[in-house]
Amino acid sequence: MQTESDVLAVNEREAARRMGISPRTLWGLHRAGKIPAIRIGGRKGYAIADLAAFIATNKSTGEASK
Numbered sequence: 001m002q003t004e005s006d007v008l009a010v011n012e013r014e015a016a017r018r019m020g021i022s023p024r025t026l027w028g029l030h031r032a033g034k035i036p037a038i039r040i041g042g043r044k045g046y047a048i049a050d051l052a053a054f055i056a057t058n059k060s061t062g063e064a065s066k
Contacts, residue, residue: 009040010045011043012045035050
């Protein structure tokens with residue numbers, strides 16, 4: 001039986017849901033070269049590790065920007 005921690009990649013809709021953004025925003029991030037996509041069964045998907053790396057690199061410190 002596969003657990004959540006066993007999942008290595010997800011489809012575009014699930015990737016967007018996990019990140020809390022729309023699929024359109026995710027697509028824009030991919031087009032801008034910020035999040036790489038992979039092919040899963042002929043469709044675009046995203047590696048969980050790539051999503052986590054993007055979030056870690058772009059997380060806010062909670063301070064207002066000047």
